Every structure is written in C-alpha cells, then in structure tokens.
Amino acid sequence: MCGILGIIGKDNAIEELVTGLLTIQHRGQDAAGAITYNKRFNLKKGRGLVQDVFNTKNMARLLGSTALGHVRYPTMGSYEETEAQPFFVNTPYGIALAHNGNVINYRELKTKLEEKDFRYINTKCDAELILNVLAAELSHLGKFSIDNLFSAVNKTFDAIQGSYSVISIIGEKGFLAFRDPHGIKPLIYGRKENSYAFASESVTLDVLGYDVTDDIAPGEAVFIDRDRNVHHKNLRDLTHTPCIFEWIYFARPDSIIDGISVYEARFRLGKKLAEEVRKSNIKPDIVIPIPDTSRAAALALAEELGVSYREGLIKNRYIGRTFIMATQSQRMSAVKKKLNPIKSVIEKKKVLLVDDSIVRGNTSKEIVNLIRTTGAREIYFASYSPPLRHPCLYGIDMQMKKEFIAKEKPINEIKENIGCDKLVYQTMDGLLSSLQFGRKKEFRFFCTACFDGNYPTKVDENIFKEIEKDRIESKIYIQ
Ligand code: SF4
Missing domain, CATH: 3.40.50.2020 (Rossmann fold)
Structure with missing residues (x-):
C-alpha cells in the first residue's frame, strides 16, 4: 500500500505537495519522496514520515510548478532509501514516475528490458520497472504526440500484470496519469483554477481545495499538456474490480473512492x-x-x-x-x-x-x-x-x-x-x-481475492512461491 500525489500548474508546487502528502501518510510510513520539474528534475526522497524527509532547506531546492510525490509502504524490494519513489530517467524527454500497486511479472519484465531494450533496473522497486517499460515504449514510437503517448500506455498495459495507479511528469510535455485495466488501486483528480491534482484519495483534493473532476477509470489515461489542456482516453474495457480493502481498512473515512464514501x-x-x-x-x-x-x-x-x-x-x-x-x-x-x-x-x-x-x-x-x-x-x-x-x-x-x-x-x-x-x-x-x-447505480464488482481467491488478473501459480522467497530474502517478513 502506498499513496501518490501529483500537482501541475501551481507556483512552487512542492509546498502544496508536501501538505497533500501528509493527508495520505496513513498509506505508507516507511519512506517519502518528491520530484519537481523546472526544465530539470529536482529529487528528494528518504526513509521515514513526510515530516522527517522534508524541511525548509530541501524544499527550497525543489523548484517548479509541476511536482509528484509518494509515501511508501514496501511490498516489493527492501527498506533501503534508494528503493523509495519517485524515479526518473533522462531518455526520452526526461520522465519521472511514481505509482501505487504491485507488478506481478517483475522478473520476466526486468529480463526483457535488459535483453531487448538495454535498460538496466537498479533497484527492486517496481516503479522503476514501470518507468522503464513506459520510456522504452515511448522511445520505440519516436516523435512525441498525444496519440503516441497513449499508444505507449496501451503497450505498457500489455506488458505489465498486476495493479498500478501511475502518475508521471513527461519533461517539457506535460503530466500523465493512468490506472491499470482493472482499476485495482484508486486514483482521482481535480482542478483548482488553472492547476490540477492527481491523488490516491479524495481527502487530499478536499484539503488542498481542488474540485473533484473524476476518478480515473480502469484502463484510462489522462494527460495534461503544458497549456493545461486535458486529454484522456479509455484504452481498455475490462470489469472494474477495485480493491475492496480500501473501504474496509486502508482509506481514510473522509475519502470517497470510485463514488463510494469510505x-x-x-x-x-x-x-x-x-x-x-x-x-x-x-x-x-x-x-x-x-x-x-x-x-x-x-x-x-x-x-x-x-x-x-x-x-x-x-x-x-x-x-x-x-x-x-x-x-x-x-x-x-x-x-x-x-x-x-x-x-x-x-x-x-x-x-x-x-x-x-x-x-x-x-x-x-x-x-x-x-x-x-x-x-x-x-x-x-x-x-x-x-x-x-x-x-x-x-x-x-x-x-x-x-x-x-x-x-x-x-x-x-x-x-x-x-x-x-x-x-x-x-x-x-x-x-x-x-x-x-x-x-x-449498476451492480459493482470488486477485487475480493484475499477472501475468495478470485484474482482479477492473470496469475501464474509460481508467483506465490516467488513472492515468499523475495520477502524472506528482503526480510520484509520475519519468520
Ligand atoms: S481485495 Fe484483497 S487481494 Fe484484492 S487488492 Fe485488495 S487486499 Fe489485495
């Protein structure tokens, strides 16, 4: 479980971002991070709570009107500071990314990226993997266009199995957000004057004074270009199965997720x-x-x-x-x-x-x-x-x-x-x-796999053993 927040079009976006991250602190207490963009990326991440990681001094260098941030609870990788999100790559365009979710086919994708695209993954954090899958697809498509951007997201959907709500700064081009084809993890966005915010929970938009535009639909991508035009595309039409545990346990009671008050x-x-x-x-x-x-x-x-x-x-x-x-x-x-x-x-x-x-x-x-x-x-x-x-x-x-x-x-x-x-x-x-x-109004479906074993995505039986091995090795679970 993690929390994400992106802000586009706000002077000194980091100030609002840090305030917003505090509203989703309950989603992850192990690490926090933020990246801003002002013709270059400015990154700060570290172990601990939002208030432990950010201070006046480091926020002063996080310049720019576009920012994204993350609070982390690790279910992949280890507790090292280097595993904390966000991540960025220089090519193409300069892309920064954070996500909430879990990539199931991590090993297979890592091998493919390294052998086919010569992109080497330095951490065990799956956000770095999603970032490189997206970056590789954008590179293959050549010249930047919004159609090409959405095609790259579509190819990313093809490649990645699991859950992922993603926010991403695409250098000078704009801000991208997408939710996996089953919409397992929450992602909502809203507008305040000429700025936009994308967050895991509606409470963040409430506190920061954004009017809710909508939840991102499963398999939908939304792009805000540098002139603040909003482009969106529904790339998949699968059954929406959001994690039912958001309403049971994770989300704040003052949030509304996918139209349902927690x-x-x-x-x-x-x-x-x-x-x-x-x-x-x-x-x-x-x-x-x-x-x-x-x-x-x-x-x-x-x-x-x-x-x-x-x-x-x-x-x-x-x-x-x-x-x-x-x-x-x-x-x-x-x-x-x-x-x-x-x-x-x-x-x-x-x-x-x-x-x-x-x-x-x-x-x-x-x-x-x-x-x-x-x-x-x-x-x-x-x-x-x-x-x-x-x-x-x-x-x-x-x-x-x-x-x-x-x-x-x-x-x-x-x-x-x-x-x-x-x-x-x-x-x-x-x-x-x-x-x-x-x-x-219609009957809703949910991911209820932890209760009944009905996983909404493709699941290879070996994955259970791999996860147990990974977690014991990384000491996330102590026997
Ligand atoms: S419902 Fe259970 S199995 Fe499905 S995403 Fe939520 S916690 Fe995981």
Whole structure:
C-alpha cells in the first residue's frame, strides 16, 4: 500500500505537495519522496514520515510548478532509501514516475528490458520497472504526440500484470496519469483554477481545495499538456474490480473512492455485521471499536443492536498502525505500546470488540488478552470483513499463504486461538451488499481475492512461491 500525489500548474508546487502528502501518510510510513520539474528534475526522497524527509532547506531546492510525490509502504524490494519513489530517467524527454500497486511479472519484465531494450533496473522497486517499460515504449514510437503517448500506455498495459495507479511528469510535455485495466488501486483528480491534482484519495483534493473532476477509470489515461489542456482516453474495457480493502481498512473515512464514501461503507458494514451477531445469540453489555478503522462499523453495530457504544481502548496516536509497521516482530510488540484499556468501561462487562479484519490473529489475541486482564466478564470478537484466506498480489502486506489464520483453521479454532468467548465474521454477501451504493447505480464488482481467491488478473501459480522467497530474502517478513 502506498499513496501518490501529483500537482501541475501551481507556483512552487512542492509546498502544496508536501501538505497533500501528509493527508495520505496513513498509506505508507516507511519512506517519502518528491520530484519537481523546472526544465530539470529536482529529487528528494528518504526513509521515514513526510515530516522527517522534508524541511525548509530541501524544499527550497525543489523548484517548479509541476511536482509528484509518494509515501511508501514496501511490498516489493527492501527498506533501503534508494528503493523509495519517485524515479526518473533522462531518455526520452526526461520522465519521472511514481505509482501505487504491485507488478506481478517483475522478473520476466526486468529480463526483457535488459535483453531487448538495454535498460538496466537498479533497484527492486517496481516503479522503476514501470518507468522503464513506459520510456522504452515511448522511445520505440519516436516523435512525441498525444496519440503516441497513449499508444505507449496501451503497450505498457500489455506488458505489465498486476495493479498500478501511475502518475508521471513527461519533461517539457506535460503530466500523465493512468490506472491499470482493472482499476485495482484508486486514483482521482481535480482542478483548482488553472492547476490540477492527481491523488490516491479524495481527502487530499478536499484539503488542498481542488474540485473533484473524476476518478480515473480502469484502463484510462489522462494527460495534461503544458497549456493545461486535458486529454484522456479509455484504452481498455475490462470489469472494474477495485480493491475492496480500501473501504474496509486502508482509506481514510473522509475519502470517497470510485463514488463510494469510505465512512458510509464502514457504517453499512457494521449494520450488516449486526445480523450475524444476532444469529450467534451474542448479547453484549457494550460494543467497543478497536481504534481507529472500526469506529464507524462499531457505532452502526451498536445502534442496530440497541447496545451502548463505548471507547474502551485508547490509542497512542503517535505510534503507527500496526499493520503498516514493517516486520512481524515490530507488529507484535506494537500492540501493547499503542492501546491502553479504560478499566471503568470494561470491568465486569460482556464486551463485544469490533475490528476490520483478522489476518494473522496475533494482534486480535493480544487485544483480547488485554481486555480479559482488565476485568471483562465475557469477550466477543466481531470482524466486519469475512475470513482472510488468500495472499494479496496487488500491493497489500499480506502476501504469504502462511500468514492467514483462517487459511487452515475453522472459525471455532480461530476463536480458541485468539482467546475470545465467541467470534463472528461478516459474510461475503454482507460485504458485497454493503458496498452497493453511491454514485454509480449498476451492480459493482470488486477485487475480493484475499477472501475468495478470485484474482482479477492473470496469475501464474509460481508467483506465490516467488513472492515468499523475495520477502524472506528482503526480510520484509520475519519468520
Ligand atoms: S487481494 Fe484483497 S487486499 Fe489485495 S487488492 Fe484484492 S481485495 Fe485488495
């Protein structure tokens, strides 16, 4: 999971860019980077939060009215600073690029680029690969034209398997954005006077004062030329399957993605979950959200059951989300550091805890234990998404089959493992029906592969082994 933001046509674009990157900091906390263009590229990237990487001194040299930036959570490559985005190449035109997603056929493409195009990839970051695929296609097409640019994007679609929402500065020519043919990762754009912004989430446009133009459609490319004319082309017509986890967990609740409000989606998921809680004959005294993601769902669930909603766990807001802390050992120790229970709320109560999902079960187990030692009479645990069983190949940090507690264990064993008295999951029907609302009226499809194994793109079985090997080698996952 990463976040991207591009700004075109704003004097000293870096100032707005850094403010905007802060609004998508939740999408990646490992590294941040930005590149600006004023007849040359000016780059700054580094490990850490946006506020750790940028300061008045380095921003002063990031000149130009066009800028793009990135916040990184690595699912490919390692944690080295050199792996952080954006990247740029000198030829043709000078192209800078950042993306959010994950290229599945990385190895095959790298070999092709090196053997056919003599383009050598220096890092393991797939953004460098996408950049070189696009640059190679543009070079083959010769003279620059908007038709040729869109043809190069079309060829890039042919070459790359996986998910990718891409923003790119094409030297003196303009600014390009495109979304993969299934539109798995979000990308939205908007306008303010004579400038444009492209961002992972609508919250960035809200905060920076841009009026939303539209979400980029799956397989669509948008190009803003140097005179600020907007050109766009739908290059593919495949089923749109955005990542359903954006609404469950990743995106900020104040964002609207592909016309669906994240907050409203979570609220509806909570209402649906209430049906499953009733069926399980659970009668809690209080409902407590596991902060922060599950607040809206827990509130809706409590309202639906007619039970009190209480904030019984207080989060230290200065510690990052456990999920996006990079290694398993960091993740395990982080739970106690970041959550503290309120004894007067919990003691002697039958508590229903609500969380967005259960991946490995370690975090849930620690939280249940924390609530138990605080004096709860009974503890029920409800996940507002269904059991997670399959690796994500599209850029989310759950890529190894053995990471999923629900892969081998039936629900009763998961309950025993995490130590609660009853465990309830959302159903797939409940999940999908909760997201059928918003701007588009027709029935929507989503990527739900981590729940049901239905991957929207071509997937070679060997890829699972390759990913596990890569991650162990790069120590992204510590066994
Ligand atoms: S597999 Fe799951 S987390 Fe990955 S893109 Fe699909 S829905 Fe999102």
